[in-house]
Amino acid sequence: MTAPLSLWAGGGLLLLLILATLAGPMMLPDPEAMDLAVRLGSPSTDHLLGTDELGRDIAARLVQGGQVSLVVAALTATLAALFGTVIGLLSGYYGGPLDSALMRLTDGVMALPLLPLLIILAAADPAQLGMPPDIATSEPVAVARLAVIIACVSWTGVARLVRGSTLSTRARDHVRAAEALGAGPVRVMVRHILPDVASPVVVAATLSVGHVILIESALSFLGLGLRPPLASWGNMLTGAMDVVWTAPAMAIWPGAAIFATVLAFNLLGEGLQQRLSPDLCRR
Template identity: 65%
Template sequence: MMDGLSRRQGSPAARAIKRFRRHRLAVAGLVVILLLTLLALAAPLLEAWRGVDAEAVNLLARNASPSLAHPLGTDELGRDVLARLLRGGQVSLAVGLAAALVAAVIGTAIGLVSGYLGGRFDAVIMRLTDGVVALPLLPLLIVLAAADPAKLGLAPDLLPPEAQGVLRIVLIIALVGWTTVARLVRAATLSLKTRDFVRAAIAAGAGPGRVMRRHILPNAASPIIVATTLSVGNVILLESALSFLGLGIQPPVPSWGNMLTGALDQVWTAPSLAVWPGLMIFITVLAFNFLGDGLQDALDPRSEDH
């Protein structure tokens, strides 16, 4: 029994968890992310419990000060700021996580195939990656976000307008955000495909698809997880910037970015309307960055437990 316990404590997963727990900022970031996610998911329940509606307009209560009924006050249309912050968190967190995951899938597929096949294919793919990296990111996103899907031949009525806006931003950001993961996966693949266990699988008759899926991809998971976690914060910033410019999530759907846009005209008379969404963006991005740093240390096999 003691031998089994010792083996479990000495497993790579146990050591990674131990290293992660020592990274206090990463643990704090994880706690903050989980708390924000739970609050955002529970937004409808909290609104029903408090008897408020995030979309209810009350012009007689415009820019009201914090009170028991409205702990963070109301905005320029008399809507409850706390309820809209939580609703905006649903959208901003969903866009950040979804775009980061889609970009990770695209980058993983490109990097895996490019690194394994090598040769001219690898050279072409890497030059394409360099070209995407060299493009000015924010102006490119602004141009893509300003494009009308209907004029591009895409059916606009397949999804509700709210879902269309979220999906469009996710796809736009993912289409230019895959390069970091692609480079990391390619580098890991180039290293792993020369290992003995990969050569043994090839000698046993395993095809390229099976080798990449069963032998290379699981061993390249660490950089993928770290890069995806770190990219969530960047995606939230990009979504907020696009929404602030009026090209992201469109009202009445709240996001932290378009809440900042709505507060722009009230910044001198009601500065808290800009402070709260800005603070949420700052805290969330910081938490994801801390979490990514902690995962990087925890998943690095060269880290020492001392």
């Protein structure tokens, strides 16, 4: 079976983005180095995409923002997929009151208004919760905190998908045979049901990455995500608001990077869906 065109296109575009974020720091200036003498500068040999309002290299900050956005997106999608898979497996396998409780929890999270909820969660300061200020403001903690916040509201789709797949898989002969031979619930779920539901989980996680990048950019744009001097595409757009008419490149390049990354993951997810779940695509 040949790979779909969307899989090649999405994978190729994503590979280019990853290579750019990995190779960029070796060829570009320090993204936090400021030079007010060249603020809002035009593209040149020293600054390929020009400079921002503080004289920092736009290309270097774009690459740094790409690293941050990809790490946040990958970590968030992984956490959401793991949590949603556990909820879906337990709900679909045990059924009854546990199924009802977990699905009502899922419906409740899905019914909450997304952006106001994320704003409330992002506004919580770890330093006020007892974490030492120097650790609370460190870059790894900031990235992990943002990933956990977004993952808290991103697991519902995976949970419902895994529950439906678990309900159908549990009725198959090999699962019933394992239960008849005395296999415990954990072994049955991990060894006999999880492999059958893994493909739709991978597809759902891949498709969710683009959505996560948009959420991260929106929170950073509102000043509730990653804060300067750490660059992200969202806070780069925030910095471009006051100079968008005099220096449009400051808004164009981060916006184009967000568009390209979301497009890459959506194409990749669509291709994986056609490859791993062809029956689902024909419905």
